[in-house]
Amino acid sequence: MGIKIYPRRSGIIPIQNVRQLSVIAMSVEQALLQRSDNKCELCAATENLAPLAVEPSDGSLDQSILVCETCRGQIADQAIMDVNHWRCLNDSMWSQEAPVQVMAYRQLFALISKGETWAQDSLDMLYLDPAVEKWAKMGLPDEDAEPTYDVNKAVLQAGDSVTLVKDLVVKGANFTAKQGTLVKNISLTSNPKHIEGKVNGSHIVIISEYCKKA
Numbered sequence: 001m002g003i004k005i006y007p008r009r010s011g012i013i014p015i016q017n018v019r020q021l022s023v024i025a026m027s028v029e030q031a032l033l034q035r036s037d038n039k040c041e042l043c044a045a046t047e048n049l050a051p052l053a054v055e056p057s058d059g060s061l062d063q064s065i066l067v068c069e070t071c072r073g074q075i076a077d078q079a080i081m082d083v084n085h086w087r088c089l090n091d092s093m094w095s096q097e098a099p100v101q102v103m104a105y106r107q108l109f110a111l112i113s114k115g116e117t118w119a120q121d122s123l124d125m126l127y128l129d130p131a132v133e134k135w136a137k138m139g140l141p142d143e144d145a146e147p148t149y150d151v152n153k154a155v156l157q158a159g160d161s162v163t164l165v166k167d168l169v170v171k172g173a174n175f176t177a178k179q180g181t182l183v184k185n186i187s188l189t190s191n192p193k194h195i196e197g198k199v200n201g202s203h204i205v206i207i208s209e210y211c212k213k214a
């Protein structure tokens with residue numbers, strides 16, 4: 001399928017290559033519009049479409065996808081992920097296009113870390129060509145990343161329930177989350193010292209050391 005795997009992991013494009021990328025981008029965009037039949041290759045939306053390089057990528061058609069604004073924004077910032085939007089992956093993960101498969105794989109993985117069990121079921125069904133799987137895994141969070149600990153140094157995982165060990169003033173939401181409050185179905189964040197959970201109907205970030213695994 002002509003997929004090239006590059007060792008670079010960071011997703012940062014060296015400055016000297018930027019101009020070159022934008023030069024080829026026009027033709028890539030045309031080819032992507034054709035390949036996708038003018039639809040977001042993840043959610044099938046038809047508006048505000050633009051190419052997205054699936055890093056590590058040389059910006060070519062084989063390493064790019066066409067996405068809508070919603071998908072693009074939530075790929076860039078997992079904290080604002082609307083988990084229901086990503087049910088679209090149950091269709092798009094069956095795409096014949098390797099870069100679409102790669103992005104679907106990475107997004108399913110992100111959903112699993114948010115405690116979405118359906119995403120695990122979908123990922124279990126997805127078979128990727130070994131080279132494609134290797135590419136997909138390059139975009140995942142570092143497996144050597146520090147674990148998230150509670151107050152007793154117990155490791156916290158997505159989906160766990162915790163209780164607060166002290167009163168916490170929730171900035172911006174104007175309430176205090178009381179000591180002893182149960183927070184169900186937490187999510188992990190990119191920062192090992194922070195978790196996310198719902199308190200008083202608000203989605204808040206909590207310092208993991210102020211929590212005790214329930």
Ligand SMILES: [Zn+2]
Pocket residue numbers: 040041042043044045067068069070071072
């Ligand atoms: Zn989309």
